[in-house]
Amino acid sequence: MSDAPTVLVIGGGATGTGIARASLRGVDVTLVDRGVEIGTSGRSHGLLHSGARYAEADAPGAEECLRENRTLRDIAGACVRETGGLFVRLSDDDPDYFDAKIDACEEIGIETERLDGDAVRAVVPGLSEDVAEAFRVPDGVIYPSRLVAANAADAERHGATVHTDAPVESIERADGAVSTVRVGGDVGATLEPDHVVNATGAWADRIAELAGVEVGMAPSRGVMISVEYDGLDPVLNRCRDPDDGDIVVPHEGEAVLGTTSVPVDDPDEYETADWEVERSVAECAAMLPAVADAPTVRTWWGVRPLYAPDEAGSDRRGISRGFSVIDHADEGVANLHTVVGGKLTTYREMAEATSDRVCERLGVDADCETATERLPGADDPDRLDEFVERYGGSNPTDAGVVDAAVDD
Template identity: 85%
Template sequence: MSDTPTVLVIGGGATGAGVARDLALRGVDVTLVDRGGLAGGTSGRSHGLLHSGARYAEDDPRGAEECLRENRTLREIAGACLRETDGLFVRLGGDDPNYFEEKVAACEEIGIETERLDADEAQAVVPGLSDDVAEAFRVPDGVIYPSRLVAANAADAERHGATVHTDAPVEAVETADGAVSTVRVGGDVDAALRPDHVVNATGAWADRIADLAGVDVGMAPSRGVMISVKYDGLDPVLNRCRDPDDGDIVVPHEGEAVLGTTSVPVDDPDEYETADWEVERSIEECAAMLPAVAEAPEVRRWWGVRPLYAPDETGSNRRGISRGFTVIDHADEGVGNLHTVVGGKLTTYREMAELTADRVCERLGVDAACDTATEPLPGADDPARLDEFVERYGGANPTDAGVVSAAADDD
């Protein structure tokens, strides 16, 4: 390992691994470090939804367009890192029909393909759907297996010359002459690295790295619970067609259904309450769409922390914070070789990485195009190979533990 990489990427979630892959494909010498295994933070503790953009269509059309673009791109490059399921937005009898119409119109305006279904048609698509369903519409949602996706990005980065270290926490950042001069990395690395440029891709933990470097970010993280239950036969993702609220999504995961989620502000993304009411409310609300999940055996539960960026946030309701992403150049704060990438969604990780890599390459004077939208991920057509990558980088995370573990057991 070189102690003087051109770029040091801190954070091995989807965005960090995506940045490392993007830069490596452009010929940049890059090192990626994460304090644990890859995808162990937000990426691997999500519900695993591949967004069509419909969830954000009426309130955040730009974010919805980002989701739609990347949804289409990932279907081309990510193979078995995904499961193509489609999705339904379901209106129950007490839900506002005007909201339903606004949602459909907004999707159509953006270009998200929709198909209206009456109650009988919706119940034919999803056996066991509530008798209270009034209508639904289909969208091209899907499922992401984040442990596979992140590991495949890291493996491709290494294939193109990058260095990837797990169990490598950043312990200190030193600055001198308007730049990061040294990053002290502990764990298995135990070295002082002297990169030319640093990317802070630590998501909900971005403030911690920023503080070490003497700059500001402004995260407003919120926690959410996911409960995986045994449930066979669910094909599309189910979204409750109402203003976003607790327990409004059910995501199919090959013999399981993931129920979620809540949104509760947290001060510390490592130390926070995990409340029983979140579990109970999520199950109750999801069962309003799919009643059988209320009695389905629980497989596992986990909480994730959303990396919401809101430097001016003061309120307790964080559902309204944009799920868009931001790349922060800390040159205005006197640290000219540090960028932080924050916000966003798992679905848009590749685009987040591309924009970040563009900014870094501009600063470094590297004239090379991004190829990540067209180059398939290694192992995309081979689930067993993907799962080997997952084991290499720390093992499966809660979101897709059942899928990756099952695949490994079958080998």
């Protein structure tokens, strides 16, 4: 590892490792991460968004999801699974909202198919008799530990250096730029990068503070409960205004139930409340009754990396899931960018946008190829799971798939 990398990426989740693939453009990249279960990426429900969830409220965000949904199906192979999805309306849910959701999806270009209650129950055995109607969307499932590890492996294959036990301890500035970054853990060195990217998600404020700049995160926690459940093929979304317990994600012999949205001040230290679990299970059981009594496999909380300098919404559900790339030159730090917000589904587009900014600043004119360059191991689940072991192991979201594959 060079003590003077051209680009230092801080944060080893999906976006950070995606940015490290700037090495495909011939850029000297070092990535450091403190090694906490792949942070936000590995503590999600693992949904590959079609964009339908945001279609009527945030059309640009929905379009981002749709584009990247299609891209990941092309480049990520066994890092994703094509399950399809359903938006289901229960008898007491607003039919006008249902109609508006379909109209918004069709306006954006999200493929839909409307089904009456009997037809959708034929598609999903065990679906509640209270389901009045539904429509299909091209949702899917992401295995984030595979996705992150494959991005890291590809970055290293093209010359990057990746450290998964390397917490940033301090950042020094001189002459209007970051001059040094002290990194602990396995690295134990002071680095002198030409450019720094803060891709730490919900922890972005902490790195920004070390550099003497501001970001403005408004993180919120959400619970996920994985239960034993065989035979669920599509993702189930409750077709109503986003609320607690409105999604069920199939994970090969399990179903992940979620989620809640509760503001937190500290993404490392926060309450985990029983009511969140109870409410999420009860609400998901309104769609799929058998999950109410299904044995729990594991329960975990994740923290959303929401960006809101001017916070809005008491539970933060109203904050945009779009992403932003912040140039800190206006704050007197010419070689620092921060990328915040977004979704796991849109990580690659976030990484490309950030890499474009950095490469422009560095005078690198090579095109980004990450939308067409397949990830290594994409067609070989065993190789992907070897990457997972290399970069720190699986995480709560997909432990039932990746750990089972490793054990076999």
